[in-house]
Amino acid sequence: MKIKPFILTILITLLIFSLSFAKDPIAVIVKTRGDVTIQYEKDGKREKIKRGTKLYSGAIIISREKSFAAMLFVDDRSMVRVRPNSILTVNGKREKATIAKNISLEVGTIFAQITKQKSGFQVTTPTSVASVKGTSFWTKQILKAGTYYYGIEGGPTEVSNDEGSALFKEGETCFVESKDHKPIVKKTKPGETPGFEDDSIDEFKIDFENEQGDIKTLKFKTRVKTNE
Numbered sequence: 001m002k003i004k005p006f007i008l009t010i011l012i013t014l015l016i017f018s019l020s021f022a023k024d025p026i027a028v029i030v031k032t033r034g035d036v037t038i039q040y041e042k043d044g045k046r047e048k049i050k051r052g053t054k055l056y057s058g059a060i061i062i063s064r065e066k067s068f069a070a071m072l073f074v075d076d077r078s079m080v081r082v083r084p085n086s087i088l089t090v091n092g093k094r095e096k097a098t099i100a101k102n103i104s105l106e107v108g109t110i111f112a113q114i115t116k117q118k119s120g121f122q123v124t125t126p127t128s129v130a131s132v133k134g135t136s137f138w139t140k141q142i143l144k145a146g147t148y149y150y151g152i153e154g155g156p157t158e159v160s161n162d163e164g165s166a167l168f169k170e171g172e173t174c175f176v177e178s179k180d181h182k183p184i185v186k187k188t189k190p191g192e193t194p195g196f197e198d199d200s201i202d203e204f205k206i207d208f209e210n211e212q213g214d215i216k217t218l219k220f221k222t223r224v225k226t227n228e
Contacts, residue, residue: 025054026092026099027071027080033065036082059090063108069197075099076115083109083194095119109140109194111152127176128161128183135169138194149174150193159183 005106012126037046038053039060047166055071063069063086070081075098082088086108092099100119103110106126114121116134123130123139127147130139135154141147149159155169165184168174173188 024094025056025074026094026101027055027059027073027090029053029055029069030072030079031070031197032068034069034071034084035061035064037062051077055090057090057092060087061090063089073099073101076117078115078117078121079113081111081113081196083196086110093119105139105141107141108144109138111138111194111196125176127179127181128159131158131160133157137168146175146177149176150188152157152193 029051032053033049033050036049038049039046039062040056040058041074042060044060049069051059056143061069061071061082063082063084065084067084068078068082072079073092078101080090080103087106088108088110089104089106091102091104094100095118098117098119100121102122103112103132104124110123112121112123112132113136114132114134117132121132123132124173125139125141125147127141130137130149135157136152137155137157138150138152139147140150149157149168151157151168151170151172151174153170155172156167157169157174158165158167159174160166160178160183161179165176166183166185168185171188172185173192174183174185176183
């Protein structure tokens with residue numbers, strides 16, 4: 001089948017636009033320890049991440065035993081921390097000056113410290129979707145089992161699937177047994193939430209280069225408080 005010249009021109013233009021757009025990172029790694037890798041396809045090449053690694057939409061993060069990582073989104077400095085033995089995919093769609101974010105957690109545990117959102121932030125698991133406006137909470141996905149959401153600060157956060165929806169806030173736990181069960185909210189028991197030993201201040205800077213070759217330096221100084 002032959003492609004007409006003007007159609008071919010459009011296809012090439014769209015391809016160039018997509019490639020240039022893909023150069024823009026959506027997040028950056030601000031801390032890592034142990035064996036944490038990144039890849040962009042299920043069967044793609046894996047590379048060990050380090051502080052300053054830029055993340056693009058579609059990044060698959062895998063953390064091994066006794067390993068963790070923390071990423072900071074470049075538009076609003078929302079932060080996600082990844083606990084050991086976790087697999088997740090980081091997706092982002094740029095909407096003007098903001099990024100619509102989605103963390104797809106296959107298994108493991110993450111802590112999300114989310115600033116007030118203009119484009120939306122979601123955590124997707126095999127059982128449900130948490131839609132976030134601005135809060136701090138844990139998500140724990142058990143392998144081939146249920147999902148736990150623990151509210152730490154702020155809220156409320158909505159959790160939903162085809163069976164229903166529920167709101168949880170600070171001091172509450174939302175449990176979803178499977179995609180065939182509606183979310184259930186209860187008060188969080190003492191010592192029930194996950195935690196990190198590390199609770200330090202990160203301060204560093206990283207350079208971003210645009211298509212014109214201009215360098216923009218972003219400075220980050222964040223304190224990550226994750227325990228009750």
